[in-house]
Amino acid sequence: MNGYSFGEEEQKLLQRFACRQPLTLTPQQLAEKWSGITRNEVAFVCQTDISRVNRWLSRGRSYEEPSPYYSQTLALLDIFLEFHEELPESLISHYCNRD
Template identity: 80%
Template sequence: MNGNFFGEREQQLLERFAERQPLTLTPQQLAEKWTGITRNEIALVCQTDVSRINRWLSRGRSYEAASPYYCQTLALFDIFLEFHQELPDSLISRYCSPKTIGESE
């Protein structure tokens, strides 16, 4: 088996990680924080359809709460938006499309 060794340093990191705050951001919180983001863009981030986003952002009978999975996805996206300039390229390349910021499809 070829992998990384899980040693004392990794154990300390695990303990810090285990004590973390929950990583969650609702669609409403994202839309309030990042004014100008569209429902289509939120759907793209969550890899879901706009009708689901509409239900999440609805205030009426059609309201549906976003699942913890989607709230965690939105929280990760928020971190990416806030700290993308500080993230190493290797991390961005590992988890994101190779397109550069500002490049059109």
């Protein structure tokens, strides 16, 4: 057993979570919001190559829509960037490895 119990409070949180807005952010939205973020940094966070990021940000025939996985990863990055001062260190440490 892991030591966590699923009780009434957890059930309420589950209900709120199930009714959440979709957690997605396009690379274009991220770049507009966080000026200065590079394509290399986006590729690093998404654990993909720069050519894929270039296709996401292309406006021409080579445009490729990011999969829901990548859009969700970018949305999570945005949350961590925007609210990093308010997030408890335990949450950051749980999801972000330190080198």
